[in-house]
Amino acid sequence: MDARGYQQYKQQSINSMTPGELLLLLYDELVKRSTLASIALDRQDWPTFEAALDRCTDIINYLDETLDHQYPISHDLSRMYDYFTYDLGRIKLGRNKGELERLRPMLADLRDTFRAAEKNSSAQEMQA
Secondary structure: OOHHHHHHHHHHHHHOOOHHHHHHHHHHHHHHHHHHHHHHHHHOOHHHHHHHHHHHHHHHHHHHHOOOOOOOHHHHHHHHHHHHHHHHHHHHHHOOHHHHHHHHHHHHHHHHHHHHHHHHHHHHHHHO
16 A cells, blocks of 8 residues: 555545544544553553553643633643643553553543534534
């Protein structure tokens, strides 16, 4: 398969996504990377574990930086993102499986909340 063709397809797919779809893509990647970190921790694959957690932190920092602070919920989300960043740092330093397994469902729940909001928003737009 031509790598350039695939990259162009991937770029075109991303460029045609709505902001809500892009947000869900980031949350899906966040959940995927936290799962990868858990698997790597079980295998004591420290480079993969640390890289996965670093990517989680990068995604959370990006989500925090792109918040639109004209909405009141942005303040609450920013505080939640700060907590996630702090907790991910603790998990990485302590290689703490219990804390990681406690955090992963929170990330998945947040993703699912945004998925439901995107679905409701899309349904409202179709009705209008």
